[in-house]
Amino acid sequence: MLKKKLAACMAVVLGLSLLAAGCGKGKSDSGTEGGSGKSEGGGTFIIRATGDPMSFNPVINADDNGFPIFQNIYLRLCALDSSKQNLVPEAAKEWSYNEEATVLTFKLREDLKWTDGEALNSEDVKYTFDTIKENPSYYFSSNMQNVDSIEAPDDYTVVFNLVEPDPSFVKLLGWYATFIVPEHIYNNGSDWAENPANSEPVSCGPFKLEEYKQGESVTLVRNDDYPEPAKLDKLIFSIIPDEATALQAIKNGEIDFYENFPTSSLKEMEADTNLRVVINEYPSPIRMVFNVTKDKVSDVAVRKAIATAIDRDEISEKVFNGVQKPEYNLYPSLIEWASNSEDTAPKFNISEASKILEEAGYTKDANGFYVSGLTIDVFEGAGYPDTAKLIKATLEEAGIGVEIQVHEYNAWNQKVGDERDFMIELQGGFMGPDPAALATRVQSGMTFNWGGYSNTQVDELLKKGASTSDEDERAGYYKEVQKILAEELPYVNIVTFAGPEVNSTRFVNLPYDGQGKWGWADYSHVEMVE
Numbered sequence: 001m002l003k004k005k006l007a008a009c010m011a012v013v014l015g016l017s018l019l020a021a022g023c024g025k026g027k028s029d030s031g032t033e034g035g036s037g038k039s040e041g042g043g044t045f046i047i048r049a050t051g052d053p054m055s056f057n058p059v060i061n062a063d064d065n066g067f068p069i070f071q072n073i074y075l076r077l078c079a080l081d082s083s084k085q086n087l088v089p090e091a092a093k094e095w096s097y098n099e100e101a102t103v104l105t106f107k108l109r110e111d112l113k114w115t116d117g118e119a120l121n122s123e124d125v126k127y128t129f130d131t132i133k134e135n136p137s138y139y140f141s142s143n144m145q146n147v148d149s150i151e152a153p154d155d156y157t158v159v160f161n162l163v164e165p166d167p168s169f170v171k172l173l174g175w176y177a178t179f180i181v182p183e184h185i186y187n188n189g190s191d192w193a194e195n196p197a198n199s200e201p202v203s204c205g206p207f208k209l210e211e212y213k214q215g216e217s218v219t220l221v222r223n224d225d226y227p228e229p230a231k232l233d234k235l236i237f238s239i240i241p242d243e244a245t246a247l248q249a250i251k252n253g254e255i256d257f258y259e260n261f262p263t264s265s266l267k268e269m270e271a272d273t274n275l276r277v278v279i280n281e282y283p284s285p286i287r288m289v290f291n292v293t294k295d296k297v298s299d300v301a302v303r304k305a306i307a308t309a310i311d312r313d314e315i316s317e318k319v320f321n322g323v324q325k326p327e328y329n330l331y332p333s334l335i336e337w338a339s340n341s342e343d344t345a346p347k348f349n350i351s352e353a354s355k356i357l358e359e360a361g362y363t364k365d366a367n368g369f370y371v372s373g374l375t376i377d378v379f380e381g382a383g384y385p386d387t388a389k390l391i392k393a394t395l396e397e398a399g400i401g402v403e404i405q406v407h408e409y410n411a412w413n414q415k416v417g418d419e420r421d422f423m424i425e426l427q428g429g430f431m432g433p434d435p436a437a438l439a440t441r442v443q444s445g446m447t448f449n450w451g452g453y454s455n456t457q458v459d460e461l462l463k464k465g466a467s468t469s470d471e472d473e474r475a476g477y478y479k480e481v482q483k484i485l486a487e488e489l490p491y492v493n494i495v496t497f498a499g500p501e502v503n504s505t506r507f508v509n510l511p512y513d514g515q516g517k518w519g520w521a522d523y524s525h526v527e528m529v530e
Contacts, residue, residue, distance in 0.1 A: 042233045043528035045507060048246045048258045049237040050381055051409045052214055055198040058179035059132060062139040062417075062429075062448070065409065067176065068521035069218055069237060072230075073203035074179035077106050077125065077158075078170065079519030082280065082511040085433035087174050088519055091120060091204075092158075101165040101469060108156040111227045114182045114204050122152035127183035129160075131192065139177035142439075142446040143169070146466075165467040168436035174519075175430060175437075180204070206230040206524035215239060230524035231509070241408070243381055250275065256504040260382060263321035269502045277502050278512050279323065283332035283432035284497040286324070286387060288376075292490055293452040294423045301360035302371055302400075303489040306424075308346040309353035309398040315390050316495050319383045324495040330482040331435055334496065338435040338475050340482035345492040353398035364399055372401030377425040379412035384426050387494065417450055425450070428497060435478040436466045442481075442490060453490035506530050 053066030058074045071079075075091040092106040112120040133144035146166055151159040162169065172178075185202045186195055201209055207220035207230055218237040222230045238255055240246040243262055249255045251272065261269065270277045288310070290297045297303055312326035327333060328344040346352070354370070362370040376391065378384040388404045395402050402424070407415065416425045429448070431437050439462045440446050444454040458481050465477035485491075503510055509525040511518070518525055 042231075044234040044236060045232050045257065045523060045526050045528075046236045046238050046255045047523070048249065048255050049218070049239045050241055051239060053218065054410060054413075055193075056201040056209065056212075057181070057192060057195070057198045059128065059140070059177050059181060060138050060192060061413075062176045068523075069220070070179055071205075071519060071521040072207045072220055072235060072523055073201060073205040073209060073223075074181070075112070075120070075204050076174065076178050076180065076519075077108075078174045079522070080171075080174040080433060081515050081518065082520040085282075086516050087171060088514075088517060090519065091125070091180055095170060097167060097170075101167045101467075102162045104160040104162065104170055106158045106160075108158065109227075110156050112204055113225060114185075114202050115208050115223065115225070116182075116185075116202050118182065118184055119155075120180065120182070120204050121155040122158045123155075124180050124183045125158045126150045126152045127187055128180050131186075132177075135192075136447070139447055140172075142443075142448075143172050164463065165469070166436070167469050168434040168466055171434045172436065174433075206522075207235055210234070228524070231527040232523070235523055241380060250502055250504075253504065256507055257501070257510070258503075259501045260499040261502055262383065263319075263323040263500055266321055266323065266500055269500070274505055275502050276505050277500060278510075279498055279500050280512055281334055281496060281498040282430065283334045284428050284430045285327045285332055285493040286384070286426060286428050286495050286497065287491050287493045288391070289425050289427060289451045289491040290489070291420065291422050291424070291451050293420075296371060296374055297423055299360070300488055301356055301362075304346065305353040305356040305370075305398060306395060306400060307489050307492045308349055308356060309394050309400065310391055310492065310494060311348045311394050312494055313348070314394075315387050318390065319386045320495060320498075323498050323500065324383075325498075327493040327496045329493065330485040330491075331438060331478065332431050332493070332496065335432060335435065337471060338478045340479040340486075343479070343483035343486040345486060345489065348394075350394065350397050353400070357399065367401065368399060369396075369401040370399040374400065374402040375405055375423050376402055377405045377407065377412060377416050377422045379407050379409040381409075382428070388426055417448075420450055420452065422450075426494075435474070436462075438462060438478065438481060439466065442485065451490050453488075455484060455488065458484055 051065045053069055054061050054063045058070035077092040078087050079090050081088055091108055093109050095106045097104050129150055132138045132140050135141055146163050148161045148163045182202050185197050206223055206226045208223045210221040211219040216239055220235040222233055246258055247265055250258045269275055290303050292298050316322055316324055316326050329339045329341055331339045333339045357370040364370055376388050378388045385406050392402050392404055416422045440448045442453050443462050444459050461477045461481045465474050468474045506528055507526050508529055509527050511521055
């Protein structure tokens with residue numbers, strides 16, 4: 001069975017035979033990849049960004065604002081595409097596991113260089129991931145704990161030796177905070193966070209940084225020394241935090257691409273003949289996370305009452321125009337083989353939520369609350385504040401008093417992710433392409449387990465799921481994990497994620513057109529058609 005699955009993986013990498021147009025709803029199916037060699041095209045493509053990158057180091061944090069920038073100036077060993085989360089090659093041209101899935105070997109491209117002229121080689125890869133493993137605060141560090149050692153037997157071969165079998169590890173390498181950094185720049189004896197390259201990056205991708213204006217824009221220019229130069233001359237990430245302003249900008253032609261625009265504007269965008277709209281669904285549900293180390297939500301009865309008082313249908317319709325559907329499963333229902341649809345979060349019922357608290361011994365105070373003083377931390381935009389407002393209203397009907405705290409994204413990330421200073425928070429975040437990603441969210445001590453949840457049985461089941469190659473057996477382990485999560489509710493999913501994306505029809509070959517061909521947020525294939 002393992003041989004069969006690994007052979008399929010290699011077929012994607014080496015053959016890339018299943019090439020298809022990006023899935024979604026749109027006015028145009030245009031999306032053909034251009035040829036190699038120096039582009040004869042050109043032009044500038046302006047992308048809406050919600051905020052500033054934390055820095056230009058692509059590894060330390062899971063930086064949503066930085067990610068699309070990093071994707072275009074750095075490389076990973078492999079990447080996930082935008083529409084179906086297929087693995088595609090980047091710095092590695094091929095990879096393979098041994099029979100036991102304990103050794104993962106990558107063969108690197110031999111034609112890649114850093115922007116200072118030095119070759120990208122296996123020592124850069126080894127140094128990057130060794131350093132990530134050694135620094136628990138780095139986002140991907142917890143995923144590296146199953147790596148016993150990394151070898152670089154020659155300039156273009158990298159070998160990851162795993163402690164336990166893990167056929168899912170290669171997929172995790174295709175996601176957040178796994179970009180390769182140059183050893184000759186970062187290995188200088190100082191902390192990575194203090195390196196000058198964090199503001200003046202030495203990179204290796206199809207673009208390179210030209211200018212950064214804080215709070216305004218990030219400008220990238222084509223790297224003509226890249227083996228397959230980008231089709232465009234420039235990418236500009238225009239920082240527009242306000243959604244109404246961003247919507248007006250795409251309609252006025254001031255920006256060319258707006259990812260995840262408000263679904264309330266869907267019909268208006270679809271009606272504009274100068275725009276193309278695509279809707280892709282991702283395993284990234286909006287969810288409520290409880291900090292189980294905080295007294296008021298450490299009681300599972302309180303968490304269960306809150307989960308029971310969330311009206312997902314109302315949130316789906318009023319905030320997301322019905323595009324993002326109610327999600328009760330503890331792992332995204334989009335990944336059907338691994339999602340447990342039997343053991344789920346409780347259905348909406350105000351009286352039942354109150355009853356849960358009464359049976360747990362809670363009584364109403366003078367203000368009519370069984371529980372009060374709770375806070376929900378959210379970041380601006382993407383429907384999160386509006387979702388929180390609807391949740392607050394139904395919780396108060398059930399006798400649960402909460403206040404909403406809205407932050408700029410980086411401030412929210414600092415408070416919630418770095419400092420863990422929250423009771424309840426709303427977040428999104430990718431939970432794919434493999435259910436092994438659940439470990440990142442709920443396994444004891446993992447970097448993204450912000451709520452401090454810990455259950456030894458869950459930990460053991462997650463390890464078994466990651467180390468098993470048979471899909472049916474893996475599904476059993478992960479569904480058992482979800483059963484426990486449905487009982488203990490360290491978090492609850494609220495609605496699915498379906499991202500409406502809109503671009504000017506003056507451009508083709510967007511990231512979502514590159515199924516099986518290029519990575520998420522890779523704009524190097526975008527071409528101007530007028």
